[in-house]
């Protein structure tokens with residue numbers, strides 16, 4: 001190979017970095033660290049109109065105690081129900097009409113048309129599982145789970161419903177909303193809720 005060919009540059013080799021770039025970058029870095037321009041990053045005012053949408057309240061207040069309030073008096077279920085037996089559901093395709101009490105309850109739960117599919121036929125202060133055993137009144141998610149197995153499984157895994165607090169429970173408490181905090185057990189269709197307005201520019205007051 002000739003000398004001329006040796007001195008020729010390899011086209012793939014990168015151009016050498018100009019040496020002056022090092023002090024320039026150093027000077028810039030010092031300016032940034034010492035904040036020589038005096039620019040203060042101001043935290044934007046929180047956009048107050050978003051506040052109502054940041055609430056962690058549930059869409060409905062679940063009733064976890066087996067009692068009803070009639071004319072501002074609170075009664076335990078069995079204070080009335082101990083005095084009479086509940087009739088067996090006679091027709092599976094039709095819902096019983098309630099006249100004497102609870103007439104405000106409109107059962108709209110698909111083909112699930114009988115009060116006693118959920119409420120214990122002998123003990124009104126609990127729910128009933130598939131084999132007739134009682135489910136405590138404040139554990140109604142177990143009741144939902146008897147017919148909505150996959151949803152119940154998803155909910156336990158945190159895929160359905162909502163958790164508030166910490167994902168990593170070793171760092172703090174995590175609270176899981178129960179089914180009836182979102183679904184009315186008698187009319188479980190999730191009611192539409194108004195969407196939040198579009199995002200505003202953080203620095204604008206409009």
Ligand code: HEC
Pocket residue numbers: 065066067068070075076077078079080081085086087097098099100101102115116119124125
């Ligand atoms: C003030 C008395 C009273 C209280 C308190 C009361 N009930 Fe009732 N309940 C009745 C009467 C009366 C009927 C029968 C209504 C009819 O047949 O028209 C009834 C019917 C029912 C039925 C449906 C029919 C059946 O017999 O299967 C269910 C379910 C029920 N009650 C659940 C409850 C639950 C749960 C509570 C408590 C959270 C409760 N009730 C509290 C008086 C009461």
Ligand code: HEC
Pocket residue numbers: 061062063064067068098102105107109112113114115116117118119140143180185186
């Ligand atoms: C899908 C299961 C299910 C069916 C079917 C059902 N209930 Fe309930 N019911 C519940 C649950 C769960 C609660 C308590 C939780 C809550 O209301 O937040 C409840 C609560 C009640 C209460 C207490 C007051 C209230 O409104 O919370 C009454 C009274 C009642 N049910 C009566 C009835 C009657 C009457 C029927 C039949 C027409 C019926 N339920 C059918 C699950 C059911």
Ligand code: HEC
Pocket residue numbers: 109110111112117118140141143144145146147148179180183184185188189190
């Ligand atoms: C005895 C069985 C049974 C139990 C217990 C039960 N469900 Fe259901 N659920 C049904 C049936 C049947 C349907 C209707 C399915 C359909 O129409 O495709 C349904 C439908 C639903 C729907 C869908 C409603 C819609 O509009 O699409 C929701 C939500 C729901 N149930 C929630 C619950 C919750 C919450 C509980 C516990 C309080 C519960 N269910 C307990 C049988 C049950």
Ligand code: HEC
Pocket residue numbers: 141144145148151152155160161162177178179180181182183190
């Ligand atoms: C944080 C609120 C929340 C909780 C808690 C919750 N759900 Fe739901 N659920 C929803 C919403 C929202 C939908 C979707 C409604 C829609 O698509 O219109 C839904 C849908 C459903 C449906 C209908 C699914 C379908 O494919 O049509 C069922 C059944 C149901 N939920 C059961 C349950 C059960 C059982 C539990 C408790 C183990 C539960 N949910 C807990 C909010 C909740």
